[in-house]
Amino acid sequence: MAPWKAKCLSFMARLTLTKSVAASLPVYNMQTEMIPNKVGKNIDKMNRDFIWGDEPDKSKMHLVAWEKMTTPKCQGGVGLRPTRLPNLAMLAKGGWRLMQEKDTLWTQVMQAKYGRQRQGLSLLCPVQGSSFTWTSFSKAIPILENRCVWNIKNGRSTKFWNDPWVLQVPLRDMALDEILMELEEATVADFAHEDGSWRTELFSDLCQGPTLGRAALSTQVSLEH
Structure with a gap:
C-alpha cells in the first residue's frame, strides 16, 4: 500500500x-x-x-x-x-454448496475423499487426513447450524436420535434413558407409518418431556417424496 x-x-x-x-x-x-x-x-x-x-x-x-x-x-x-467476517461467510457458502451440489465434479471429488458417506452438517466435520480446505469449511459449521432448518422429506437419510432435526441438539442428548444400540442408527422413516403418522410406541418412553414430545410429534414426515 x-x-x-x-x-x-x-x-x-x-x-x-x-x-x-x-x-x-x-x-x-x-x-x-x-x-x-x-x-x-x-x-x-x-x-x-x-x-x-x-x-x-x-x-x-x-x-x-x-x-x-x-x-x-x-x-x-x-x-x-x-477480514474475519467475510472469510467465515465465504466458507459457509462453500460448505453449503458442498452439501447441496451433488452433481458437480469438485463436490464429488471432495466428498469421495473426505465425506465418508456422511450426510448433513456432519459431512463437513474434519476427519483424520483432511485437507486444509476441508478443515476450513468445518469452521463455518456454527454459522450453518444457526441458519439452516431440516427438510425431512421421506426421512430415510435423517438419523432419528443422532441428527438435530427437531431441536438444536440431537434427541439422544435429551432422552430420558439409554438408547438401545440397534436403534442408534435408526432413521426418522423407521419411526413413521406409511401414512406419515408416528409410531409413538417406539419412542414415547424416551420422549416424555413436554418440550421434546411436542416438538417431535409436530414434525410431519412426507413419505411420497
Whole structure:
C-alpha cells in the first residue's frame, strides 16, 4: 500500500481505495481457506493505518474506532469489512454448496475423499487426513447450524436420535434413558407409518418431556417424496 502514498490522497479517497481494492485482495483465498487470526489482524491493521494516513516513521491519531468503521452504513458506520467476517461467510457458502451440489465434479471429488458417506452438517466435520480446505469449511459449521432448518422429506437419510432435526441438539442428548444400540442408527422413516403418522410406541418412553414430545410429534414426515 506504500506506493499509493496516503499523504497525497484525501480521507475519502483512501477509504474508497481500501474498500474497493485492499480489502478485496484476499477474497480469492478466503473462499476456500480460513485465514489465520494473526494474518487477518495484520491485514486489518494495514487497511486501518492507510485510511488514517499513517506513515512508516509517523503514526497519526485514529479518530474513529475500528469497530465503528466496520459497522454497516445503515447502522451509522462506513461499511468496511473486517477480514474475519467475510472469510467465515465465504466458507459457509462453500460448505453449503458442498452439501447441496451433488452433481458437480469438485463436490464429488471432495466428498469421495473426505465425506465418508456422511450426510448433513456432519459431512463437513474434519476427519483424520483432511485437507486444509476441508478443515476450513468445518469452521463455518456454527454459522450453518444457526441458519439452516431440516427438510425431512421421506426421512430415510435423517438419523432419528443422532441428527438435530427437531431441536438444536440431537434427541439422544435429551432422552430420558439409554438408547438401545440397534436403534442408534435408526432413521426418522423407521419411526413413521406409511401414512406419515408416528409410531409413538417406539419412542414415547424416551420422549416424555413436554418440550421434546411436542416438538417431535409436530414434525410431519412426507413419505411420497
